[in-house]
Amino acid sequence: MAAPMKQFMRERILRRRKCLTHIRRTLHTTLSADGFQLPEEDHFKETHIRNPFKERKSVSEKPIIPHRSFPSSVKADPVGMERVPKTDSGHQFKKHPGCMKSKKLIEIPKILENSLNVIFKDSGCNTLESDGLKLYNYLKARKLPESRTSLISKARQLESQVTSNLSKEQKTKIEELLAQPELTAEEEKELKNTEEDILHKIKMNLHKITYHYEPLPYDEDFALRYSYSRMIPNYCVLTTCLSEIKKRDPAFEPESVMNMGSGIGSAVWATHSLWPDTVRQYYCVDDAPEMNKMAMQILKEGNVNRLNMVIPNVYFRDKLPSQRSGQFSIVICAYTLMDFPHRKSRLQLISELWDRTKDYFVLVDVGTRCGFELIQEVRHRLLKISEQTDQVNIFAPCPNIPRCPMLNLSEKPVPCNFEVQCPQWKGQSQDRIAERYSYIIFKKGELASDATNNWPRIVFKDVIQKRPKDYAICTLCCPDGSLGRYDISKRRNGRELYRMACESQWGDLLPVKLEENDELRFNSDSEESTENNTGTKLS
Known part of the structure; x- marks a missing residue:
C-alpha cells in the first residue's frame, strides 16, 4: 500500500508544479502585453517545490x-x-x-556472550537497554574541551555581534562618553554598567555555543551500562584491527600484550581470539577500580566468587609498569585518549606507551572528526620521533608516510574512518549495527617484507x-x-x-x-x- 501512495503523492506534486508554471507563464505574457516593465530576474524560480525534510548543502561545503x-x-x-x-x-x-575487512558479521565468543547475559540478568536493571543506548550516543558525540585560542576567537566574533545589535541611542551614548576627556562619577558608572552588560551577553552566548567537557563517572552503574553498550562494538573493532596484523604478518606471534585504558577487557578477548596459544601475559592498566572489577567478572563468567578466569595470565593494574619490567609485543590504546583533556598529558602518555612497545602499537578511537584529530595528533608525534630514529613505521591504514591527504580536502579535516558490522543483543529492533572508527597501527622497526605494504x-x-x-x-x-x-x-x-x-x-x-x-x-x-x-x- 505504501508504494501506490508514494506514486500518487509524486504525481500530485508534479501536477501542481505544472499548474504553477502555467500560471506564471500566463501572468508573464499578460503583463508584457499590457506594457508593464518586468524585472530581469527569473520568475519561475518560485515554482520549484523544495523538500522541507532535505536541505541541500552548497557546493563549497563539500570537499x-x-x-x-x-x-x-x-x-x-x-x-x-x-x-x-x-x-x-x-x-x-x-x-x-x-581483503582486510570481514564481509560477514563478526562472531562473538559464546563464553563472552553467556558471561554478559548472566551479569545483565543478575543486575536487575529494567532500563538497561535505554540507558545503554543513551550512553552509546553520548560517547559517540563526545569531544575534547576547546582550547583557549578558539574560545578567544569565538568571544571576539560574539563581541562584534553584540555591539552591532545595540540600538542607535546606546551607540551614540557610548561614543559621546568615550569622546569626553573627563567623566563624572555617574557617567563612569553608566559606562561601566554598559560594558558589564555587553560582557555578560558575550559570556551567555559563548556558553551556549561552547562544548562543555566533563570527565566520565567510572562508577558501578557506569560500568554496567558501558559493558552493555560498548563491549560488543569494541570487541568487533579491535578484532578487525588486530586481524590485519595476523594476515599481513603471519610469522608474528605475540607473547605479551599491554592494554592502556583496558576498561572492561575487550582487548583481552579480541587478542585471545586471534592468538589463543602464544600470548602468555595480558597486562591491563586502568585507574578505575569498578571497570577492573567488571572486566574480572566477565572473565569469570559472571561469578565474582570464582577463582580462575576463562583467559589465564590476565593482570589488572592502576599504573603503567616500569620500563625495567620490559617491553610488550603489542601495546593497545583504544578509546582512551579522550579521557586526557590536555594535549601535553596525551603526548606524554603516547611517548611512555611507545617506549614500552616491542613490535606493534595499536591506537583506536571513535570515527568522528574529534577521534580522527586525536589519531593524527599521535601520528604527527611519532613521526617526529622517526626523524631521529628509523624505528617508527606506519603499518595501517596509511600506505604512506607523508602528510595525511584527508587534511587537504577542506578547512575542517574530513575524518578517515572505517566501518564494521557488529551484532546486537537479542530482542532489539536491529540484528546488527554499523560501528565507525578511526585507527592507526605503528610498527617498531622495519616492516615485514610483504607486497601489501605498497x-x-x-x-x-x-x-x-x-x-x-x-x-x-x-x-x-x-x-x-x-x-x-x-x-x-x-x-x-x-x-x-x-x-x-x-x-x-x-x-x-x-x-x-x-x-x-x-x-x-x-x-x-x-x-x-x-x-x-x-x-x-x-x-
Missing part, C-alpha cells in the same frame, strides 16, 4: 576529490595474483590477499560497479600520499584487477603495484570517466 583513471599499463600485482585461492572453476577473487587502500565508501561498461569506481589512498577517485576498466586494466576491485570493500587493500611513471599519467589517460580532469564531490 572535492580528484577523479582519475588508471592507465593501461596498470594491472593486477602478480604477487597478489599468486595468493588468490584457485579452484577448478577459476580464481576466488572474493578471497584476494587485499598497495593502495580503499577509503570513504565501497566500490561502485558500472556493469554495462565493465568498470569500477573506488576512492584510493595511494603510497605517494595522494587521494583520488579512480576508474578501473576491465578492458584496459585487465579482468583480474577489475574483479578484485569489485570484490573489495571499504578498508581493503587493492592488489595493484603503482609505478611512478603510471602515477604521472593518471590525469591524462581517462577513457570511461565522464569527469576527466575534474573532481567528485564527497557526500
Whole structure:
C-alpha cells in the first residue's frame, strides 16, 4: 500500500508544479502585453517545490576529490595474483590477499556472550537497554574541551555581534562618553554598567555555543551500562584491527600484550581470539577500580566468587609498569585518549606507551572528526620521533608516510574512518549495527617484507560497479600520499584487477603495484570517466 501512495503523492506534486508554471507563464505574457516593465530576474524560480525534510548543502561545503583513471599499463600485482585461492572453476577473487575487512558479521565468543547475559540478568536493571543506548550516543558525540585560542576567537566574533545589535541611542551614548576627556562619577558608572552588560551577553552566548567537557563517572552503574553498550562494538573493532596484523604478518606471534585504558577487557578477548596459544601475559592498566572489577567478572563468567578466569595470565593494574619490567609485543590504546583533556598529558602518555612497545602499537578511537584529530595528533608525534630514529613505521591504514591527504580536502579535516558490522543483543529492533572508527597501527622497526605494504587502500565508501561498461569506481589512498577517485576498466586494466576491485570493500587493500611513471599519467589517460580532469564531490 505504501508504494501506490508514494506514486500518487509524486504525481500530485508534479501536477501542481505544472499548474504553477502555467500560471506564471500566463501572468508573464499578460503583463508584457499590457506594457508593464518586468524585472530581469527569473520568475519561475518560485515554482520549484523544495523538500522541507532535505536541505541541500552548497557546493563549497563539500570537499572535492580528484577523479582519475588508471592507465593501461596498470594491472593486477602478480604477487597478489599468486595468493588468490584457485579452484577448478577459476580464481576466488572474493578471497584476494587485499581483503582486510570481514564481509560477514563478526562472531562473538559464546563464553563472552553467556558471561554478559548472566551479569545483565543478575543486575536487575529494567532500563538497561535505554540507558545503554543513551550512553552509546553520548560517547559517540563526545569531544575534547576547546582550547583557549578558539574560545578567544569565538568571544571576539560574539563581541562584534553584540555591539552591532545595540540600538542607535546606546551607540551614540557610548561614543559621546568615550569622546569626553573627563567623566563624572555617574557617567563612569553608566559606562561601566554598559560594558558589564555587553560582557555578560558575550559570556551567555559563548556558553551556549561552547562544548562543555566533563570527565566520565567510572562508577558501578557506569560500568554496567558501558559493558552493555560498548563491549560488543569494541570487541568487533579491535578484532578487525588486530586481524590485519595476523594476515599481513603471519610469522608474528605475540607473547605479551599491554592494554592502556583496558576498561572492561575487550582487548583481552579480541587478542585471545586471534592468538589463543602464544600470548602468555595480558597486562591491563586502568585507574578505575569498578571497570577492573567488571572486566574480572566477565572473565569469570559472571561469578565474582570464582577463582580462575576463562583467559589465564590476565593482570589488572592502576599504573603503567616500569620500563625495567620490559617491553610488550603489542601495546593497545583504544578509546582512551579522550579521557586526557590536555594535549601535553596525551603526548606524554603516547611517548611512555611507545617506549614500552616491542613490535606493534595499536591506537583506536571513535570515527568522528574529534577521534580522527586525536589519531593524527599521535601520528604527527611519532613521526617526529622517526626523524631521529628509523624505528617508527606506519603499518595501517596509511600506505604512506607523508602528510595525511584527508587534511587537504577542506578547512575542517574530513575524518578517515572505517566501518564494521557488529551484532546486537537479542530482542532489539536491529540484528546488527554499523560501528565507525578511526585507527592507526605503528610498527617498531622495519616492516615485514610483504607486497601489501605498497598497495593502495580503499577509503570513504565501497566500490561502485558500472556493469554495462565493465568498470569500477573506488576512492584510493595511494603510497605517494595522494587521494583520488579512480576508474578501473576491465578492458584496459585487465579482468583480474577489475574483479578484485569489485570484490573489495571499504578498508581493503587493492592488489595493484603503482609505478611512478603510471602515477604521472593518471590525469591524462581517462577513457570511461565522464569527469576527466575534474573532481567528485564527497557526500
